[in-house]
Amino acid sequence: MDKEVAIKIGGEAGFGIKVSGLILGKTLFSAGFKVFGYSEYPSLIRGGHNTYQLNIAKNDVLSVTKKIDILVALNLETVELHKEELNSGAVIIFDGLKLDKSDFSGVNLVDLPLTDLAESAGGALTRNIVALGAVMNILGMDLQLFNQELEHEFGDKGAKVVTMDKKAAQLGYDYIKKFKIGAYLKKEDGSKAGDYIMTANEATAQGMIQAGCKLYVAYPMTPATSIMHILSAKQRAYDLVVHQTEDEISAIGTAIGAAAVGVRAATGTSGGGFALMVESLGLAAMTEIPLVIIESQRTAPATGLPTWTEQGDLQFMIRAAHGEFPRFIIAPGDAAEAFYMIQEAFNLAEKFQLPVIFLLDKLLSESDFMLGDIDPDKIKIKREGFINDDELEGMRDYKRYELTKNGISKRALPGQLAGVHVINSDEHDEYGYSTEASDMRTKMMDKRFKKLEQMMADMPEPQLYGQRNADLTIVAWGSVKGAVIDAMREVEDKRSVNFLHLTYIWPFPAKRVKKVLENAKNVLLVENNKTGQLGDLIRQETGFEIKNRFLKYDGRPFFREEIIKEIKKYI
Amino acid sequence: MAVASAAKFNTSISPTWCPGCGNYGIWAALKQALFELNLEPHQVLISYDIGCCGNGANFTRTYAFHSLHGRAIPPAVGAKLGNKNLAVIAVIGDGGAYGEGIQHLIHSARYNVDITVLVHNNQRFSLTTGQATATTPQKTVTLTTPFGEIKKPINPLLLSLDSGASFVARGFANDGKHLTELIKAAVNHKGFSHVDILQPCVSFNKENTNEWYQNVIYKLDSHKYKADDLIRAREKAEEFDKNGKMPIGIFYQAERQTYESQIPQLAGEPLYKKSLQGVNCLVKL
Known part of the structure; x- marks a missing residue:
């Protein structure tokens, strides 16, 4: 198969649409196809319109398309809302x-008696499975791998349920034969496309465990909450603690307290919760406590569109909290990057003793990415900046905030005999005692900012995808990555485009960005926000102004076609 | 190093509190209590609010976390989760405990985390020249209430009793011996302990002076008053509102499993010491 296939399942919230879609995704993934899963849903428990879209391809697929080939419409509303998205030759199952x-x-209109077939399989709840069985037929696959996936997904509900589901799938599979729709996919040899399918939240949670995070403190907020769900479920198996607090203020404060005694601790939220944490962001900075903060952006301001995506918080992250202090901002572009970068985040926080903000968004947090060739041992845990009891006791005079060349001073942990000190939110001297002396104030500010040089040196540079000398250079950060890379692949025969993707955004990699942009023939900024925050940042940090800006802020991610269309405007 | 007195909890910095400030009495009682509990400075972490009592971070030789206004409790909870071997105390004023950060008091009482919260309650924001707080009596004139405070004050003991605190006490800054015993009992208590400490502010509270307190305060007699009954504790906590008398002592103490003891991952070594290596959690499809 060369052609990509897009399948959308739509219906009311509560129909189990995401679960169904993911079963299909995992089946196709096991069969050797690459997949990308994207869900849309309103902020409701029941009712409202939900969809799950699966893009399936032989080659890599990292983004969602506007156009679809198969629409499984579990209600009339799904047909009405999505009929404009159908490719010619598409199938609607209803x-x-x-x-x-x-x-x-x-x-192709396929009227499939989903409810009747489900009931004859043993229960109306298997409606979705009947539809998926039919989809498997249209795709030209048999049900072997699909059945395996049903066992995997529903095995813990008992053999009866699995048997019923398998029967439902078979009924849908057989019924649709009479419509004689050509197979979309050539049956593959069955070698898996990779080892994992997961959202960036799942990848982040797994990366946190891998990094030795022992305390995750949070208050639930979409779309960050699933990190808390995953870690909560795994906490006993991996010897970590998840603590739910009364609010986000307490969440960050508690994480800081644990980090202060030497625990690798983190907190996580969305923009609104982060707004509440801002006060203590400065506390972590002033006290020089390592802290990882995950912020999964959603459409804002205020409550905004709680279950939709946006990249609206970048400048907020850079400037959050009163006063000036160094921090890291890391914004992965997909689940694999999330898995590795969250581990780096813990190492960086501990090495530099400061807050690291890990910036996700709804698109990343809740889309299903495939991960091939993931190496769980790639990022090593590096514990740095501590001082052992012998060293401490050999010292006459331990200074927690010693003025050092690189600004990093060693941390004695509460409990260590000879390290007693004040971890101080007041400006302080080298021992940690409060001071308002002008010279010490200046020295301590300089101390904290001295870390910047080494921080810059430790940060991986933004990656340039595609050939060096292209006719158009796209610049983007975080989750826009997938749509841009897929769009580039589709136009590469006729158009030369490359792509500068920023993940380690702060401190700002000005040298590299400036060099790439000044050598570019034409530059296009693509951001999922209203004002082009990265564009403004680039101008501020490099003096380079990107005039061509493609911005989207309707709560939806960039669909691949939109990027392709935009590219064609320039070359 | 080895000083056999409460003086080992002194730093080289002298307190900057006003002469006659209630903080001196509380400070002395805290140090004496730690000493009598056989604790060493490195075994104690005190999380301070800001304000007059928060400045104690510089004068008191233990590990100290000088936090933000209203935010002393969350880091204390985090520190206890992270290193259960530490004696963890939060030192807060009435502004930070019953105003700005009131939710943290309520919820940590509810969680029953094994920390002690000492509230320096002088009924004023004193470091900032004596504005009204959540415990300032009605009709009191301050810079922010020139026509008299309108709002009804909070009853701190009722608040923590109703929040599920397993140890609730009230002390008086200028009765050092009594307060020392209260702090010792609070720190020894397994679970969340709250000690509201009445404290004269010589600069900004001209109503609730040392003499005023001496007239209204009386000690709960441990032979007559048993601190094991929530309803009785509530009645005692309301006594001042009813008859103008103010009991001090332990109002309520109950055995209740701590939050931490119910988390199996916190058994064994303290959390900060647990091995981080050798985890491979990736789940294959």
Whole structure:
């Protein structure tokens, strides 16, 4: 198969749409296809319109398309909302809806008695599985791997449930044969496309465990909450503690307290919760306590669109809290990057004794990415900056905030006999005692900022994807990565485009960005926000102004076609 | 190093509190209590609010976390989760405990984390020239209430009793011996302990003076008053509102499992010492 296939399942919230979609995704992934899963849902428990879209390809696929090939419509609303998205030759699977054929020229209308078949399989709840069985047939696959996936997903509910689901799948699979729709996919040899499918939140949570995070303190907030769910479920197996606090203020404060006694600790939230944490962000900075803060952005300001995506918080992260202090901001572009970078985040926080903000968004947090060739041992845990009891006791005079060349001073941990000191939110002297002396104030500010030089040296540089000398250079950060890379692949025969992707955004990698942009023939900024925050940052830090800005702020991610269309405007 | 007195809890810095400030009495009682509990400076972490009492971070030789206004409790909870071997105390004023950070008091009482919260309650924001706090009596004139405070004050003991605190006491700054015993009992208590400490502010509270307190205070007689009954504790906590008398002592103490003891991952070595290596958690499809 060369052509990519996009399948959308839509219906009311509570229909189990995401679970169904993921079963299909995992099946195809096991069969050797690459997949990307994207879900849309409103901030409701029941009712409202939910969709899950799966893009399937032989080659890499990292983004969602606007156009689809198969629409599984579990209700009429799904047809009405998504009929404009159908490619010619597309299939709609529905159950008994009165659709006017003249509205759907070039589209295969498949009226499949989902409920009837589900009931004959043993239960109306298997409706989705009937539909997926039919989809498997259209795709030209048999049900072997699909059945395996059903066992995997529902095995803990008992053999009866699995048998019922398998029957439902078979009924859907057989029923659709009479429609004689050509197979979309050539059956592959069955070698897996990779080892894992996971969201960036799952990858982040797993990376946190890998990094030795022993305390995660949080208050639930979409779309960051699933990190808390995952860690909560795994906490006993991996000897870490998840503590839910009364609010985000307490969450960050508690994490700081644990970090102060030597625990690798983190907190996580979305923009609104982060707003509450801002006060203590400065506390971590002033006391020089290592802290990892995960912020998964959603459409804002205020409550905004709670279950939709945006990249609106970058400048907020850079400037959050009163006063000036160094910090890291890391924004991975997909789940694999999230897995590695969150581990780096813990190492960096501890090495430099400061806050590290790990910036995700709804698109990353809740989309299903495939991960091939993940190496769990790639990032080593590096514990740095401590001082042992012997060293301490050999010292006449331990100074927690010693003025050092690189600004980093060794931490004695509460409990160590000879290290008693004040961890101080007041400006302080080298021992930690409060001071308002002008010279010490200046020295301590300089101490904290001295870390910047080494921070810059330790940060990986932004990656340039594609050839060096392209006609167009796209600049983006974080989650826009997938759509840009997929779009580039689709136009590469006729157009030369490269892509500068920023992940380690702060301190700002000005030298590298400036060099790439000044050598570029034409530059296009792509951001999922209203004001082009990275663009402004680039101008501030390099003096380079990007005039071509493609910005989107409707709560939706960039669909690949939109990027392709935009590229074509320039070359 | 080995000083056989409470003086080992002194730093080289002398207190900057006003002469006659109630903080001196509380400070002395705290140090004496730690000494009598056989604790060494490195075994204690005190998380301080800001303000007059928070300045104690510089004068008191233990590990200290000088936090933000209203935010002394969360780091104390984190420190206890991280290193259960530390004696963890939060030192807060009435502004930070019952105003700005009141949620942390309520919820850590509810969690029953094994920390001690000492509240220096002088009914004023004194470091900032004596504005009204959540415990300032009605009609009191301060810079922010020139026509008299309108709002009803909080009853701190009722608040923590109703929040589930397993140890609730009230002390008086200028009765050092009594207060020392209260602090010792609070630190020894397994679970969340709250000691509200009445404290004269010689600069900004001209109503609730040392003499005023001496007239209204009386000690709960441990032979007559048993601190094991929540309803009785509530009645005692309301006594001042009813008859103008103010009991001090332990109002309530109950055995309740601590939050930490119910988390199996916290058994054994303290959390900060647990091995970070050798984890491979990735789950294959």
